[in-house]
Amino acid sequence: MKLTIIGTGYVGLVTGACFAEVGHEVICVDNDAAKVRMLRGGGIPIYEPGLEELVNKNAASGRLTFTDSTAEGVQRSQVVFIAVPTPPQPDGSVDMSYIERVARDIAAAVTEYKIVVDKSTVPVKTGDKVAETIRRYCKAKVDLDVVSNPEFLREGFAVGDLMKPDRIVIGVRSQRPVAAMKEIYTPFQAPIIVTDINSAELIKHAANSFLALKISYINAIAAICEAAGANVQEVADGIGLDERIGRRFLNAGIGFGGSCFPKDLSAFIKIAEQIGCDFKLLKEVQRINADQMERFVKKITDTLWVLKDKTIGVLGLAFKQNTDDVRSSPAIELCQKLLKEGARLRVHDPKAMEKARAILPEGPNVTYVGDMNAVADGCDALVVATEWEEFKKLDLERAYESLAHPILFDGRNLFVPAEMEKLGWIYKSVGR
Ligand code: UDX
Numbered sequence: 001m002k003l004t005i006i007g008t009g010y011v012g013l014v015t016g017a018c019f020a021e022v023g024h025e026v027i028c029v030d031n032d033a034a035k036v037r038m039l040r041g042g043g044i045p046i047y048e049p050g051l052e053e054l055v056n057k058n059a060a061s062g063r064l065t066f067t068d069s070t071a072e073g074v075q076r077s078q079v080v081f082i083a084v085p086t087p088p089q090p091d092g093s094v095d096m097s098y099i100e101r102v103a104r105d106i107a108a109a110v111t112e113y114k115i116v117v118d119k120s121t122v123p124v125k126t127g128d129k130v131a132e133t134i135r136r137y138c139k140a141k142v143d144l145d146v147v148s149n150p151e152f153l154r155e156g157f158a159v160g161d162l163m164k165p166d167r168i169v170i171g172v173r174s175q176r177p178v179a180a181m182k183e184i185y186t187p188f189q190a191p192i193i194v195t196d197i198n199s200a201e202l203i204k205h206a207a208n209s210f211l212a213l214k215i216s217y218i219n220a221i222a223a224i225c226e227a228a229g230a231n232v233q234e235v236a237d238g239i240g241l242d243e244r245i246g247r248r249f250l251n252a253g254i255g256f257g258g259s260c261f262p263k264d265l266s267a268f269i270k271i272a273e274q275i276g277c278d279f280k281l282l283k284e285v286q287r288i289n290a291d292q293m294e295r296f297v298k299k300i301t302d303t304l305w306v307l308k309d310k311t312i313g314v315l316g317l318a319f320k321q322n323t324d325d326v327r328s329s330p331a332i333e334l335c336q337k338l339l340k341e342g343a344r345l346r347v348h349d350p351k352a353m354e355k356a357r358a359i360l361p362e363g364p365n366v367t368y369v370g371d372m373n374a375v376a377d378g379c380d381a382l383v384v385a386t387e388w389e390e391f392k393k394l395d396l397e398r399a400y401e402s403l404a405h406p407i408l409f410d411g412r413n414l415f416v417p418a419e420m421e422k423l424g425w426i427y428k429s430v431g432r
Helices: 010-021 033-040 051-060 070-076 097-109 126-137 158-163 178-188 197-228 232-240 261-274 280-304 330-340 353-359 389-393 396-402 417-422
Strands: 002-006 025-029 064-067 079-082 114-118 144-148 168-172 192-196 311-315 344-348 366-368 381-384 407-410 426-428
Touching: 002 010, 002 070, 002 097, 010 025, 010 051, 010 064, 010 158, 025 070, 033 051, 033 064, 051 064, 051 158, 070 097, 079 097, 079 178, 097 114, 097 126, 114 126, 114 178, 126 144, 126 197, 144 197, 168 178, 168 197, 178 192, 192 197, 197 232, 197 261, 197 280, 261 280, 280 330, 280 381, 280 407, 280 426, 311 330, 330 344, 344 353, 353 366, 417 426
Parallel strands: 002 025, 002 079, 025 064, 079 114, 114 144, 168 192, 311 344, 311 381, 344 366, 381 407, 407 426
Antiparallel strands: 144 168
């Protein structure tokens, strides 16, 4: 099928590439002409495993093309996906201006029946607003259907999540667009659930909030484990084997971050408030997440006492492993808190150093280190802030020799406490 995707950010670009990969003819639109030039030249604006190969392969075959003209994109396909940002505003609500702008651009370009599919994460009832806006601004008075089709991809695993989804959610007002939507997704061989449009929009916020809740739950258990002398990893294994609970998203640490969970939680709390519901449970999820960071910083200050003029090595800047994304990264937040206490930092991340420099500038108190094994040189202690697999291969012998004292604060529970103690480390992790 011929498909148009408006917005070539994480969601739009990965979705476009995967649709092309299964045989659809895809045109990706972005109003940033420089980005479109970059994509046409084979450049990829984000790091995402497998994406570059997928984009280049499908661009070479002609199934994936790029334009900065919304009108061209809208006219080429019957199905137009909206995948533009929905950033948070200072009060936690969602900034809908990008979506509204695209709705007006579609209205100006549309001359015949279209299915307009919202893929961005949006508040419930956005579909109605998009339909209303297009109808209001469309001079041609054409017929259209608006569909909600949320994505559930994780950064770092986006290509895999899209090629092998757990489920496809299609939210509709009428049955008319269902056949076309099913045709688009048939090659992905996933269960398809067709709902009303409001439910589809809620599914996205409800899913992300539940996952965040699961992490805060295990982090709350971690605090109890520390006080009681238990091991949160063993507790997570023990409860996770219950199929009704599941082991995934039960890793305790310094809390969740990223461009989705914090934003979606705030948005969901705000959306609930606007329709008269006080979602106290989610406020508690946020509070536990903030506490988790404070407890970890306290662990560091309790051990090192005064941080002023101490040098701390920090492994990890990205909000999680396998990504260069530092938006709402707990690792960066931790660095900022340590700097505020007067510490000097030597920091490293396998992929996120370039993006981190913009929010954690290099200077007298922050040194970026290219080799993870050199981070500990001249430091008083080492901190693990992101769950990168490769940190498990850290040269512990070299770090032991380099540090003033062999102290490791493991904010992601990557190492085994008993082994670290056997090697002579003062090792502090989370909930163990
Ligand atoms: C998330 C959802 O997983 C995805 O379905 C949705 O579409 C977008 O939001 P993403 O933001 O890419 O994806 O990150 P995710 O892998 O969910 O991790 C989010 C945060 O939770 C990270 O900071 C991670 O370190 C943390 N996390 C995750 C934990 O602290 N413990 C866990 O057990 C899992």
